[in-house]
Amino acid sequence: MAETRLHCDVLVAGAGPAGIAAAIAARRAGKQVVVVDDNPHPGGQIWRGSMSGAHSTSAAARKWLQRFRASGAELLSSTRIVTAPGANTVLAEHEGNAIHIHYDALVLATGARELLLPFPGWTLPGVMGAGGLQAMAKAGLPLRGKRVVVAGTGPLLLAVAAAFVHEGATVPGVFDQASRENITAFAASLLTRPSLLMQGAGYLATIKSWRYRQGWWPLCVHGEATLQSVVMTNGSDTVEIACDYLACGFHLVPNIELGALLHCRIQNGAIIANEHQQTSVANVFTAGEAAGIAGLPQALVEGEIAGAYAAGAGNQVRHLLRRRTALRKVAARMNHAYRLRPELRALPQADTLICRCEDVSWQQLQGFSGMRSAKIHTRCGMGPCQGRICGAAMQFLAGWEADTHRPPLYPVQLSTLLPLAAHDTTHLEESI
Amino acid sequence: MDFDSVVVGAGIVGSACAAELARAGMKVALVDIADPGLGATAAGMGHIVVMDDSPAQLALTHYSRQLWDALETSLTPACEYRRTGTLWIAADEEEMQEVLRKRALYTDNGVAAEAITADRLYELEPSLRRGMSGGLLVPDDGVVYAPAVARVLAMQACDAGAVPITGKVTAVGDGRVQLEGGAELRTRRIVVAAGEWSTRLLPDLPIRRRKGHLAITDRYPGMVRHQLVELGYLKSAHSISGDSVAFNIQPRSTGQLLIGSSRQYGAEDSGVDFALMQRMLARATEYMPALADLSIIRMWTGFRAATPNKLPLIGPWTADETVFLATGHEGLGITTSLATAALLSSYFAGRDSTIPIAPYLPANAEAAHA
Amino acid sequence: MPDSVTIRIDGQTVRVPHGTSVAAAIMMNGGFCRTSVQGEPRSAVCGMGICFECRAAVNGVAQQRTCQITCVDEMQVVTHG
Structure with a gap:
């Protein structure tokens, strides 16, 4: 067990396209940048490389990844943010080790998951x-x-x-x-x-x-x-x-959990951002799918805007603001075209499990007024996925809003949460 | 007059009161802003435990634990009631002296209790850190999933004729319960059973909010078998007024471990205080180093309703003859909910209760406080 | 760099290409990752560490998301926890 403390000007959560674009933009403005990503390699889900080479990454992806590597941003892979222990600070876990990261500005580029x-x-x-x-x-x-x-x-x-x-x-x-x-x-x-x-x-x-x-x-x-x-x-x-x-x-569900934990305002399941990609929390920005499902080109533009504004260099990206608006319109048409048909709400049968972690059936969820009550009384959403799968499903099936987000963002090894001194004490006592 | 009694708050205490009063033939309403058992009832641990901070506390917890035994047959599997026993852990010889004192007191009062040697302690709970002195096993204590019990009790109340009402109570007094949106319920008696929230309705109550933190692990069946509590819990940690933590582990029937506990006055924010959470988890690993490798799924907080003498307030409120209290249970609301309902029901009926209500009467608490 | 690694899944030796995730190794070996609360077999669903269906014990640590862990030589995996 080890504990590390880092400080950076701009912290980027997520190394998908939006996070990579944000990190490059913030570096260009001369800021010290740390990028935290929970996957073993950068690129997010869309640019995830494959072993066989069959999923060859595009030339554009290779170019962005190359620029990212050359940018001087520090990448922490296989590292997961678990909570926000204090102002402008997150606690991350890497292979059972705790990393406390203090930031001046934060870019939430946490992407999306499948519905x-x-x-x-x-x-x-x-x-x-x-x-x-x-x-x-x-x-x-x-x-x-x-x-x-x-x-x-x-x-x-x-x-x-x-x-x-x-x-x-x-x-x-x-x-x-x-x-x-x-x-x-x-x-x-x-x-x-x-x-x-x-x-x-x-x-x-x-x-x-x-x-x-x-x-x-x-x-x-x-x-x-x-x-x-x-x-x-x-x-x-x-x-x-x-x-x-x-x-x-x-289709996709924005990963808003870190934003919600930091008290960023959420609307329609996405983190609200203004035209500078700034959230309702002054030094927290967001880009890409976390701010609403909009696809790759949008993620890159938003990432660049978010990174620049987070670095206090918004004047460098003013030319992108109109592009952002145009892309949003395409995204809106896409989300409308692929809207879910109501017949899908009729698919679960009485014994169909809704919560996969706790094996809670559709029948067991009948008669509850919302996610909080159903969670307490049926264990729906109480398992380790913390309602990410069943919560999103119930939002569609029953219109239930997600329950309040509670730390940790992901299940975390207890030792990661201990103060450094306690590790020492434990080891000392063990060795006596 | 709409009702004989309106119970404000459908936590485990309010639901128990509504069930008891409805069964006694009263016309009862049970009012809460949400479904039963979603407040402090859901935030706490669900430990059914005999405690001996004072003779009155011992009498109330012991009596109530007997009522839990009687309730057992009507509980659903979701209530997860299990007689795990409480194992009070003595970390040193000084705490072993406390084991002997406590055993004598419990035994004298008819509560089974067994002093445990260190060897026996590790047979019972192999994951505890070596070097402990022993402990006290109270075999008839138990654990329960309290929100499910609140739901069962609220259903019992409804089966006996009580009317469930969903709404936010904005004011009580003079035989009236005001709901947000303008509705008003008229009643002979108002039972305020809203935990720490009761002070928003009755600001003069001698109740302070005392914040607690808990964490829960993923499933590790068999790792812990009893509710484990450090004896230092009594002598130092929680008796002082500042922030404190203590080793307190509860095995859930899922195999999950609930890790506590903390006590904090003056904290208004409901968010997790990370520094205090760290202290609490560090304390837990001091007693059980293997906890360090477990996965923590969730951490949360709740607010207890604490009174100066650590006894709940049960009975008439001195400032308004239509208002009665069933609140101020601090950390013992799950254990003492059933006794609270029994005492209040007897009081309303003008009968003597199984144990005297006097120590818990609000008038007496005020006198002691003054 | 060797092009394959050898791990043990439930005591059985399994050879997989370098870079294979533990979840993929379990599934290509014909197994399941975990047994659900009600006793159903489950395996990876989201493939990106969100759904927790691919949990198994890796090197003695229970409840690990195997889709997020890359196989390395001599790794011990126990499924059906």
């Missing part, structure tokens, strides 16, 4: 998030020869399906719950952004466009100990498809 929605059988091994299976594949899970059904919603589905094909998987179908009309209208609105359309066309060529079906969603999965098949529906027809994996994600 996972419950349906009968969704707890069977083999049912995963869409990005979840992609992350596992990047971390060495072999997909060659596996049958992978991709379902859920959002532009991410095509990208991950194409990646699975490149990994050697068979993808019998990609099913987006959004209607064909909505998706077509969104695609048409991108005519001014041909690069995005080209990217989408490339994915479709890889997976074969006839396998991409809109207006379909999962009804249930079958299997005893592991997944055997998934039943998809479009509301009138159903089709059962044998598969080894169901990669199913219903």
Whole structure:
């Protein structure tokens, strides 16, 4: 056990695109920058490198990562912020060691997670998030020869399906719950952004466009100990498809927990930011998905703005402010096109588990007025994921607001929370 | 007149009172801003324990623990009631003397208690740090998941005819309970059972908020079997008025460990005080070094309603003949909730209760305070 | 750098490519990560340390998120905790 104390001008939470852009901008303004990220490598989920090379990172990603490495920002990987023990201070954990980081300004670039929605059988091994299976594949899970059904919603589905094909998987179908009309209208609105359309066309060529079906969603999965098949529906027809994996994600949920712990104002599930990416707390800024799901280009622009303003050098990025607004409009159209259909609220059956940590069923949650009461009385959301999965699901299913966020942000080894002197004392007593 | 009694607060104390009064045939309303058991009832530990700070405290906790035994058959599995026993730990020979004193007192009062040698202590709880002197086992103490009990008691109250009302109480007095939004309930008796929040309705109550911190681990079944409390808890830590911490571990039936405890006056902010949390966890690892490797899932705080003489206020409030108190239980509200309801019900019926109510009457607390 | 590492999962020796996460190693070996509160088998879902379904004991420390841990030689993994 060891304890480290650091001070920096600008602390960036998250080393995805937004965090990387923020760190580079703050370094450019001459500030001392520390970036904390809980993954082993920088790049966030989207730029996460893979072992096999099948998920080759784009030239743009390589350029950003290269600039980041050259920027002089200090990166703390596999490091997780667990709480905010005092003013302008966070406590992070790295391999069981405590790191206290004091900052003058903070950029929250904590990204997003997938929205996972419950349906009968969704707890069977083999049912995963869409990005979840992609992350596992990047971390060495072999997909060659596996049958992978991709379902859920959002532009991410095509990208991950194409990646699975490149990994050697068979993808019998990609099913987006959004209607064909909505998706077509969104695609048409991108005519001014041909690069995005080209990217989408490339994915479709890889997976074969006839396998991409809109207006379909999962009804249930079958299997005893592991997944055997998934039943998809479009509301009138159903089709059962044998598969080894169901990669199913219903778009994204901003990771707002650190912002909430720091008392940043939250609205519609995202951290509120002004045009300078400043939150309701004066020296705390935010960028990327944490401030609202908006995609990669937006994350980079916001990151640069947030980093510059956090460094007191906002004048360097004034040219970006209009771009930010324009991109937000694209994001709004995307979020509208992929809005969730109400039929998804009818998927859980009485015995379908909602809280996976504590095995709390849909039936057990009936009759409660909100998350707090249900949590206390059913244990829903009391497990180690701290309601990140079931809380987001219940927000969609029942309109329940998340319960108050309590520290630690993630489960943490108790020793990380001890004062340094106590470690010494413990060891001393042990050795006597 | 709408009701015979309106109980303000559906924590474990208020829910117990509502159940008892409704069963006695009264027309009862149970008012809370939220569902039952979500305030201090949910924030605390749920330790059913006999304590001996004073003869009156010993009498109340002992009597109430007997009522828990009687309630056991009507509790649901969600209440997680288990007679784990309390193991009071003596860290040194001085505390072993306290074990002997306490054992004699408990035994004289009909409370089973057994002095434990160091060897036996490690048989019972192998994870404790070596070098302890021994302990006192009180085998009939237990643990419970208090919010679930509050819910059961509130349901019992409703089954007996009580009316649950959701609303924020803004004022009480003169036979009226005012709710936010303008509604008013009229009643012969108002029972204020709102914990530390009671002082917002009755600012002259001799109650101070005493903040506590708790932390809970992931599941480690079998690691701890009894509720473990340091004996220093009595002699030093919590008897002084400043901030204090003590070793206090509770095994939940899930295999999770609830780690306490702290006491703090004058802290108004409900956030976790990290420095105090650090002290509390450090104290815990002094007694049980293996805790250092466990995963902490959640940390939180709550506010106890503390009185100067460490006894709850049960009975008529001197300033208003329609107002009655069932508050001020500090850290013993879970244990003494059932006795509180029994005493109040007997008082309303004009009957003698199993133990005298006198030590807990607000008038007597005021006299002692003056 | 050697291109594979050897770990033990529930006492069984498993060889995986360098850089493989513990969760991926468990799943490619045909196993599950944990047993749920009601006794169901569970494995990784989110792949990014959020969902806690991939918990297992690694080198004697229980309840670790195996999707966030990279396999290294001689690592001891115990599943079904």
